[in-house]
Amino acid sequence: MTSLSKAPQPAAGPVLEVEDLRVRLRTPRGTAHVVNGLGYSVGPGETVAVVGESGSGKSVSVLALLGLLPPRTATVSGRALLHGEDLLTMSPERLRQVRGPGVGMVFQDPMTSLNPVLSVGRQLTEGLRAHGHVSKAAARARAVELLGEVGLPDPGRAVDRFPHELSGGMRQRVVIAIALANSPSLLIADEATTALDVTVQAQILDLVERLQTEHGTGVVWITHDLGVVAGIADRVLVMYGGRCVEDGTVDDVLERPAHPYTRGLLGALPDLAADDGGDLATIAGTPPPPTDLPAGCVFWPRCPVRGDARCETEQPPLAPVKGSHYRDKGTSGVPGEGQYRDEGTSGVPHRAATWCAEGSGS
Amino acid sequence: MTQLPTPGATPAQPPPSEPIPAAAPPRPRWRETLGLLARNPTAAVSAVVLVLIVLVAVFDETLAPDGPNDQDPGRQLQPPSWAHPFGTDEFGRDVFSRVVLGAATSLRVGFLSVAFALVVGTLIGLLAGFYGRWVDDTLMRLMDVLFAFPAVLLAIAIVAIRGAGPANAILAIGIVYVPIFARVTRASVLGVREEVYVRASRSVGASDWRLITRHVLPNAAPPIIVQTSISLAFAVLAEAALSFLGLGPRRPNPSWGLMLADGRGFIEQAWWYTVFPGLAIVVTVLCFNLLGDGLRDVLDPRQRTLMAGGGR
Amino acid sequence: MVLAGVSVLVFSLIHLVRGDPIRLALGTRYSQETYDALRERSGLDLPLVEQYLTWAGRAVTGDLGVSFRSGETVTALIAERLPATLTLAVAALLVALVIALPLGLLSALHPRSFVDRLATVVSQFGISVPDFWLSIMLILVFAGTLGWLPSGGYVSLTEDPLGWLQRLVLPAIATGVVSGSVITRFVRSSTLEALGADHVRTAQAKGVPTRQVLTWHVLRNALLPLVTVTGVQLAYLLSGVVVVEIVFSWPGLGQLAYQAVRDRDFPVLQGAVLLFALVFLVINLLVDLLYSRIDPRISRS
Ligand SMILES: Nc1ncnc2c1ncn2[C@@H]1O[C@H](COP(=O)(O)OP(=O)(O)O)[C@@H](O)[C@H]1O
Ligand code: SF4
Ligand SMILES: [Mg+2]
Numbered sequence: 001m002t003s004l005s006k007a008p009q010p011a012a013g014p015v016l017e018v019e020d021l022r023v024r025l026r027t028p029r030g031t032a033h034v035v036n037g038l039g040y041s042v043g044p045g046e047t048v049a050v051v052g053e054s055g056s057g058k059s060v061s062v063l064a065l066l067g068l069l070p071p072r073t074a075t076v077s078g079r080a081l082l083h084g085e086d087l088l089t090m091s092p093e094r095l096r097q098v099r100g101p102g103v104g105m106v107f108q109d110p111m112t113s114l115n116p117v118l119s120v121g122r123q124l125t126e127g128l129r130a131h132g133h134v135s136k137a138a139a140r141a142r143a144v145e146l147l148g149e150v151g152l153p154d155p156g157r158a159v160d161r162f163p164h165e166l167s168g169g170m171r172q173r174v175v176i177a178i179a180l181a182n183s184p185s186l187l188i189a190d191e192a193t194t195a196l197d198v199t200v201q202a203q204i205l206d207l208v209e210r211l212q213t214e215h216g217t218g219v220v221w222i223t224h225d226l227g228v229v230a231g232i233a234d235r236v237l238v239m240y241g242g243r244c245v246e247d248g249t250v251d252d253v254l255e256r257p258a259h260p261y262t263r264g265l266l267g268a269l270p271d272l273a274a275d276d277g278g279d280l281a282t283i284a285g286t287p288p289p290p291t292d293l294p295a296g297c298v299f300w301p302r303c304p305v306r307g308d309a310r311c312e313t314e315q316p317p318l319a320p321v322k323g324s325h326y327r328d329k330g331t332s333g334v335p336g337e338g339q340y341r342d343e344g345t346s347g348v349p350h351r352a353a354t355w356c357a358e359g360s361g362s
Numbered sequence: 363m364t365q366l367p368t369p370g371a372t373p374a375q376p377p378p379s380e381p382i383p384a385a386a387p388p389r390p391r392w393r394e395t396l397g398l399l400a401r402n403p404t405a406a407v408s409a410v411v412l413v414l415i416v417l418v419a420v421f422d423e424t425l426a427p428d429g430p431n432d433q434d435p436g437r438q439l440q441p442p443s444w445a446h447p448f449g450t451d452e453f454g455r456d457v458f459s460r461v462v463l464g465a466a467t468s469l470r471v472g473f474l475s476v477a478f479a480l481v482v483g484t485l486i487g488l489l490a491g492f493y494g495r496w497v498d499d500t501l502m503r504l505m506d507v508l509f510a511f512p513a514v515l516l517a518i519a520i521v522a523i524r525g526a527g528p529a530n531a532i533l534a535i536g537i538v539y540v541p542i543f544a545r546v547t548r549a550s551v552l553g554v555r556e557e558v559y560v561r562a563s564r565s566v567g568a569s570d571w572r573l574i575t576r577h578v579l580p581n582a583a584p585p586i587i588v589q590t591s592i593s594l595a596f597a598v599l600a601e602a603a604l605s606f607l608g609l610g611p612r613r614p615n616p617s618w619g620l621m622l623a624d625g626r627g628f629i630e631q632a633w634w635y636t637v638f639p640g641l642a643i644v645v646t647v648l649c650f651n652l653l654g655d656g657l658r659d660v661l662d663p664r665q666r667t668l669m670a671g672g673g674r
Numbered sequence: 675m676v677l678a679g680v681s682v683l684v685f686s687l688i689h690l691v692r693g694d695p696i697r698l699a700l701g702t703r704y705s706q707e708t709y710d711a712l713r714e715r716s717g718l719d720l721p722l723v724e725q726y727l728t729w730a731g732r733a734v735t736g737d738l739g740v741s742f743r744s745g746e747t748v749t750a751l752i753a754e755r756l757p758a759t760l761t762l763a764v765a766a767l768l769v770a771l772v773i774a775l776p777l778g779l780l781s782a783l784h785p786r787s788f789v790d791r792l793a794t795v796v797s798q799f800g801i802s803v804p805d806f807w808l809s810i811m812l813i814l815v816f817a818g819t820l821g822w823l824p825s826g827g828y829v830s831l832t833e834d835p836l837g838w839l840q841r842l843v844l845p846a847i848a849t850g851v852v853s854g855s856v857i858t859r860f861v862r863s864s865t866l867e868a869l870g871a872d873h874v875r876t877a878q879a880k881g882v883p884t885r886q887v888l889t890w891h892v893l894r895n896a897l898l899p900l901v902t903v904t905g906v907q908l909a910y911l912l913s914g915v916v917v918v919e920i921v922f923s924w925p926g927l928g929q930l931a932y933q934a935v936r937d938r939d940f941p942v943l944q945g946a947v948l949l950f951a952l953v954f955l956v957i958n959l960l961v962d963l964l965y966s967r968i969d970p971r972i973s974r975s
Pocket of ligand 3: 055059108182190340
């Protein structure tokens with residue numbers, strides 16, 4: 001399969017290629033199908049924003065990449081190639097080496113993501129020293145530097161502090177510093193800036209951007225903040241019920257959303273959404289429990305459109321959205337299955353999983 | 363292996379960051395509780411065994427082949443046989459019969475002392491938790507004082523002063539466990555008191571009594587029930603200890619602790635004399651503990667009660 | 675504050691006695707002089723509040739009165755017995771930790787494994803077994819059937835180190851098993867909790883080796899509260915010691931208290947009870963201090 005992205009450095013292949021990622025979790029209420037055939041790729045220096053409501057499987061899908069799900073309850077299948085090397089099948093020791101310099105991860109909850117009984121410096125240097133011979137003093141110096149880079153005031157003293165002595169925003173920055181410590185070639189940020197105020201957030205985004213230009217770091221950015229999406233993302237992936245229901249360039253997805261769910265999120269459908277500022281809008285109802293997904297389209301129970309007979313019975317595939325120039329050619333409203341064509345100026349296809357994509361016009 | 367083992371017990375919780383729907387306060391729903399218990403085999407078996415033990419205690423005279431002091435002269439210290447499944451003691455008495463007859467003593471003292479601790483402790487905990495301020499301070503300091511004494515020693519001291527005998531044993535054991543019930547109840551009350559609906563009813567002008575009976579007690583009940591089961595285990599143990607030390611029922615009344623004390627002198631010749639009464643204690647205590655654990659899993663998942671053994 | 679309450683309670687013990695405690699203690703044959711002397715020495719002829727103040731005042735200076743029986747000072751009697759009791763309690767705690775740490779950790783690291791099931795069964799039994807019965811069973815097996823160890827008694831460490839150790843083993847096991855079971859369950863549950871903590875995932879994501887994740891991010895966090903639990907268990911061990919000492923004729927405070935109960939020697943009983951409570955409070959205080967030193971969350975804020 002060809003790369004979906006037009007990489008800034010065409011010589012290098014994609015940083016990450018995820019194919020048909022599936023995650024099942026054993027729960028007392030039965031098997032939860034949390035991620036169901038997710039596929040995307042991240043090129044060097046590229047930023048992919050992942051959006052979707054709580055519970056749509058965003059966190060689980062990235063935790064699965066690094067083997068961080070509880071091994072006793074989670075079954076992961078598919079492929080996740082980091083520079084061509086499959087994360088899901090690599091040896092435990094190789095995976096350990098990749099965690100850190102290969103993939104850095106910023107976790108969702110700053111309050112619990114740090115060890116309460118170890119100093120901030122200790123938690124930072126630990127990561128530095130796990131990958132290569134770094135002296136204690138050098139690691140410490142680098143830790144101070146990193147804390148300064150993520151905008152922590154007085155980093156020289158902050159290294160010796162304990163997490164409970166820091167505010168939520170400061171802890172969040174420490175978690176970010178830990179993820180950036182080894183200049184990873186892929187950065188995964190799970191709602192990383194949610195706890196931060198706008199200036200600090202801008203500072204962090206600048207830092208990440210610099211990392212991207214200097215190291216060609218690919219970024220997967222999970223967020224609820226449409227401002228962030230618009231500001232940093234090259235592409236957007238909309239998740240619902242463990243699937244990608246729509247993806248494409250920022251412009252395509254934000255301005256010409258094709259899936260009723262995306263339109264709901266963006267507040268494009270007034271009867272569906274209650275708009276609240278920059279954040280994603282809320283949609284009436286709740287996502288289906290992953291233990292009990294609907295037989296047809298995952299969004300069917302909440303969908304206000306339901307414009308096709310197959311909605312209730314058959315899951316629509318992710319297929320290119322008929323763009324405006326398609327309509328010019330007079331194609332029908334339903335995209336052809338399996339039909340695959342790059343479109344638009346970015347070379348990135350705009351795809352959606354719905355039986356009744358109508359493009360941006362309607 | 364690089365994979366860290368992860369708790370098998372907590373797989374299904376939603377990630378902590380997701381908003382958890384404001385749960386209704388856990389009210390004990392009896393049907394459901396029993397159903398869940400029945401699905402916990404250890405707890406269910408324990409409950410059944412306990413019911414059997416209680417039946418044995420109630421129908422002891424019918425079940426025991428011999429009277430407590432029937433002697434079989436010439437058959438002293440006989441090993442277990444068909445006629446005497448648990449052997450005989452130094453007077454030729456049937457150990458099996460005496461174990462059966464001893465159940466009533468153990469259970470009576472156990473139940474009554476826990477009932478005492480339950481009533482007094484719950485009352486103190488309710489008052490302390492509900493009225494707060496100086497009431498709370500005074501009562502809980504008092505409980506701290508009681509808590510500072512080793513349980514068995516305090517019971518021994520009380521019995522030593524009041525004189526040996528079942529009534530004083532009940533009082534002594536009861537007093538020892540009052541602080542535990544007071545603490546558990548108080549903690550529950552404090553939790554419940556903050557809940558919106560209590561504040562709501564208070565502003566509407568509900569009386570304290572109504573608040574306690576309608577809101578506080580039903581919510582404090584689960585940990586108290588768990589604590590009761592666990593305390594019964596220790597009350598039976600403490601009763602046995604007091605009897606063993608000669609501070610419980612007097613000879614020749616059949617009592618498990620007393621039998622152990624007497625059997626100790628014949629340990630080289632007659633292992634059955636001490637093994638069977640001891641097993642009776644172990645089984646009873648074990649069942650109360652297991653039932654308590656099972657009840658905790660069902661009723662008190664947040665583990666507000668002391669772990670079994672914590673009150674010893 | 676609690677200490678004052680404890681002292682009042684201990685003091686009032688003697689006044690809760692039905693009848694005249696001295697007469698009860700002396701039995702039937704005694705001279706009026708002995709009676710009067712004891713009564714005056716124990717201050718029982720004074721008004722109640724004054725009595726308490728005198729008693730408490732003396733207790734603070736280490737004078738706990740004299741034995742109704744032997745006339746020896748209670749302080750001397752206690753001082754003589756205290757080392758044996760502390761030795762036994764510490765030995766029992768060692769036994770408890772030696773059982774609990776490996777068992778608790780292994781069962782948490784391998785949930786639902788054979789070790790885990792074994793640990794669950796063993797700790798349930800350990801909690802449910804009366805310590806005095808366990809003592810008897812240990813004597814039955816190790817002193818009787820196997821004949822490996824003496825069934826009781828005490829020799830001093832300096833005279834006969836091996837004999838001392840041999841006599842310490844069984845009572846220490848009998849006392850330690852209960853606490854060992856409680857601590858096993860604690861270690862298991864707190865390790866499980868630590869394993870599931872979010873920060874463990876952060877540590878793993880850094881690419882830190884598993885062993886390091888386990889020691890620094892799981893065990894360290896899981897075992898910090900163990901200090902508190904161990905302290906509390908040490909205090910509870912003292913309770914178990916009372917009965918076990920009697921079974922093994924271990925000449926400690928428990929035996930002293932028991933003897934005092936039999937002899938109705940109330941000042942000695944008071945002294946022993948007070949001392950147990952004191953030790954309990956001191957241990958709790960030390961544990962709090964220690965904990966606040968080792969847990970940065972407390973020591974730094
Ligand atoms: N460890 C787990 N065990 C069982 N179910 C889980 C676990 N973690 C997450 N889930 C479930 O998986 C679904 C997706 O969760 P998550 O990936 O955290 O969603 P998001 O990050 O998009 O909000 C949710 O329904 C959640 O309840
Ligand atoms: S396939 Fe049907 S139900 Fe699903 S989103 Fe499209 S219109 Fe709605
Ligand atoms: Mg999430």
